[in-house]
Amino acid sequence: MTKGLISGELKGLNLKQENREMTSEQNDREIEPHFLEDDFGKALQSERKTASQLDLAEHAKSAALKLEADFPGVVFTSGRRSSDDQARAMAGNVVNNRKWIEQTYKSSPERKSLQDWVDKNPSAKTKAEIQAGLAKIMSDWTDTQKKGFSRHMAGLAFDVKPTDDAKLKKAISELPNLRKFLDEEGGITIWHADFKQK
Secondary structure (H helix, E strand, O other): OHHHHHHHHHHHHHHHHHHHHHHHHHHHHHOOHHHHHOHHHHHHHOOOEOHHHOOOOOOHHHHHHHHHHHOOOOOEEEOOOOHHHHHHHHHHHHOOOOOHHHHHOOOOHHHHHHHHHHHHOOOOOOHHHHHHHHHHHHOOOOHHHHHHHOHHHHOOEEEEOOOOOHHHHHHHHOOOOEEEEEEEEOOEEEEEEEEOOO
16 A cells, blocks of 8 residues: 555656646746847846846946836847957857848848858858857957947847837837837837947
């Protein structure tokens, strides 16, 4: 009788463990691939960053601090990016769309060099492989090249988790010294704000 109870308890524990694993896998699938691969994924899986932790330059820093003061619940998903950060953010999207860089960034020699690498390396299919290849190209870029390609790399841009809060969206679009506000990039919903350099 004791053996039967123990056996039943063990089976119950195993079923609970399997259910937990299935729920975890299901939750992963329900999060959009872009956000899993980009900084939003990190914001979902770890402590979210405050405006002061985004390592921004002026005028982006002041704008982020103002937005956070006016909307305490705002979730920042990206700030300044190193070459590795930028490569990681792009690689997750390139895995799903090999022309994502070309379709997302404005035409420039820097964009061409990155897209050419993707086109010439069809065997690079994983996020890690693509990230390494893109990071290597950007490692030799000057600060001017980095800023010209993505203002994130100069600390002049941040991204915010999209919500259904129309007031928040309007506030972002009206921030001081804003250069550009996008609510979509490369077919992906994302709130991106970049700013003039002080």
